[in-house]
Amino acid sequence: MPLEAEIRTALQTLDPTVLEVINESALHSGHAGDDGSGESHWRIRIAASRLDELTRIARHRAIHDALGPAIIGRIHALAIEIK
Incomplete structure (x- = not known):
């Protein structure tokens, strides 16, 4: 299963x-963290009521x-945007 699908399933x-799962690996090609898999850098945009009452760190x-x-x-690398 592609990593994007695993991320989506886990966050359910x-x-x-x-829920937006964005693969940003191509933007970091040649970067030290680029392992060549094409699945090294991700951005998640999420809104979930379970996160509403938590502090930023707890979220x-x-x-x-x-x-x-x-x-x-x-x-x-994982960028997290909580709406």
């Missing part, structure tokens, strides 16, 4: 009302927890 546990932790170590371990 947060019941998002908005990011919740997203990282939802993704889990198997996915996080395969990502060099």
Whole structure:
């Protein structure tokens, strides 16, 4: 399964009302974190009521927890935008 699909599936546990998963790896081609997989740099735009009452740090932790170590371990850079 492509990493984008894995990310989308994992984040469904947060019941998002908005979820955009954007692969930005091509923008970082040749960068030290570019592993050549084409799946190293990601941006997530998400809105979920479960995140509303959390602090910014707690929101990011919740997203990282939802993704889990198997996915996080395969990502060099993850930008998170919470709406």
